[in-house]
Amino acid sequence: MARRRHLISVMAASMLLAAASAVTTRAEDFTVAGYLSWWSAADRPELFDDLAADKLTHIIYAFGAIDEDGEAALADPCSEIDACEDEPQRVDASTTGIPVSGTFQRLHALKQAHPHLKILVAFGGWTGSAPFSSLASTADGRARFAQSILDVFFRPYPGLFDGVDIDWEYPVAGGLEEGTPADRENLSLLLADIREALDGFSDGDALELTVAVAASPGMIALTYPQDLADHVDRINVMTYDYHAGATVTNFNAPLAPIPGDPKSDANIAASMAAWQAAGVAASKLAVGIPFYGRAFSQVSGSGDGLLRPGDPAGTDIWSGDGIAYRDLVTARPLQQGFQVFWNEQAEVPYLYNAVEGVWISYDNARSVAAKTEFARRQGHAGVILWELGSDDGTLLDAVGGTLSKTH
Template sequence: MALAAPPTFAATPAAAPSPATAQAPTAAQAPTAAEVPEARAANRRVGYFTQWSIYDRNYFVKNLDTSGSAAKLTHVNYAFGNLDASGKCFQVNQAGEGDAWADYQRRFTADQTVSGQADTYDQPLAGNLNQLKQLKAKYPHLKVHISFGGWTWSKNFHTAAATPESRAAHVKSCVDMWIRGNLPKLGGEPQGGAGAAAGIFDGVDLDWEWPGSEGGPGNVVDPADKANFTALLQEWRKQLDAVGQELGKSYEISAFLPADPKKIDAGFEVPKVFGLLDFGTIQGYDLHGAYEPTTNHQSAIHSPAGDPHPEKWSIDQTVNAWLDRGAPADEMVLGVPFYGRGWTGVPNQNNGLFQSSTGPAPGRYEGGFEDYELLKARAGSFQLHRDGQAGFAWLFDGTTFWTYDDPTEIKRKMAYVKQKALGGAMVWSMDGDTPQGELMAAIDQGLGG
């Protein structure tokens, strides 16, 4: 499949001025670890594992183990489950709609499994779900959430949330499939059946992009979805509590939440939402990208001096927007990217920052997008630049510009998380890290693991 971390902001920025230096101080300086006072523990380390990483990237659930990342994570969010046109959970092997083969049918070889043992043809559960089951057996502290939606698969949330009846049917179908583990047998394969995936998931993650405002193709924009999202969470809480009481287990609810204050206001009754969530992961990336013509930083802590974009997007702006609307700091988990965004055809001025471009920089999997592991491998042909005041790094070779986070910038962000007493860090996505898990190690070290 070709799903990826999606661009979220696509507004065309104003024409870029030519600031004298990319290192100019900003009004609010990004913290260093030494400057952070003691605050409430930032306990959550949430990593998204993508269904499709097992293909071109050859990144398996096993890699969470061998990289050392599984020992540092508290949660793994499995991305994504899709909803059908009626808003119900379903499984299918169809391009653009679902990949049951990756989820629970593919038999992995011994070198691809957490256990080190090859899957057999007729075992009732295979694929990524069986590997998550093995990972949890090795790391009992881990909680695994099934994440629904994403940029590409959010279009049917509107229908799911529209009425009390549709909400009840949506949640029941998803609980049956993902929590109770009742998977359909498809295409003559032996995997699936009643309870085949029972006990794997400890909660759900709602990644509706976005209630009440525009998102990917086919999304419905309806002001009623602001209240409907709250009602959907209420239905999830009701049914998860009921099945939890039946099974003697407590289930969590998380949600992926937007960076743009306008999207917050359009789609989220903030105090009510956080009253129903165990935690929310806050978008801290895709603030800029090659879907805009001018180079900028996708994940700056503070808006840098000379930023030509009229909205001055930054992590701090986003965090404060949620706090100002009533979100509890210790339930906000800051999202960080394990990838970069890039432009090419950039003039050799101001180290490439805030300059025009001719389009997205070439990337292995997608134009304008590159995993951290690949950027690190090619960094020797680029000049590394940092802004320690606003908190970001970039690579520039005279014509191509990449905005990204390395271990130094990750630790700077974790200092910010602690300074703001936030609830931890989230990663999109784990397959962008090195085989040694160096970015995850930086998160763990930065949060005091």
């Protein structure tokens, strides 16, 4: 039976990958939204100078905080708006409300240089989603949170932010905190209230609302997919971390299933097909692309190390919690005894050092281009990238290069 399920999954993914080109998304309609974390922005101010913003349509600033009252708050006022304890905040008189230094000033300058660029502020993430279940459980809580977003991020900095992204990880199933069955409906209600608040606030171009969702087909049932689609501009499917915490080596973000995979639905093609089967149009869905890899340690045996027992914690140097692509390049693994492999079915690279017993799944320019092309050929809304601070420019260039070939 397991063999039969695998064959069915492979066939379904193959059919999806080979779908008719008539649904292809035009390059000019294709969203390229890069998440940018506040900590990357704070630690690497030069990132803004190096960023190829012409290859992006959106930056999703991650994350706004949620305070103990269930209201929006700045994550780090000192780095974001130059409101540090030892000196007063300074505001540029020529740009209403924009501080003279800090992340928000750099985001504003980026928009000035690239007028097409839209910036959304995200809330939640793995470590920031605990307040959602409580604040979304009442009409008053949802309304107060929606209005607080406007009060903290939109009114003080006119024109800086163009929308909101909600990244609740995860309704019902929970993450760092337990979820409740009521989360399923409350997520939809929360999005409806935020949409209403944004529409009421906008006096010009419509403000956008997006939601980040789990990639696992089993997690789709914990939401109301069609309700989500009705309230948001795009649904960002987090098509990565498929085997985080697993004790058998496998790919972080495979495009399609591989032979022998015990989780044959844990891949991008299967996830996007599952969201569509749940009633969401392909054109509403964005495909997630990771700019990081994950390592396993204590892997043994010769060959390529794939589908072998291993420790998902990795090592002090090669982390199982995430290795930024730019750090992976800097570390020069090929000079440290690693062999590089490419899997034709999953369309991803991987590394293995049989002597040290370390196995690494990651994405490179080739796999990023393949995923971007998949999203475009399937008629999807675009791609989301986590996250820009993890790149050295190579992966974003691969996204942009794929699209430029379609003109």
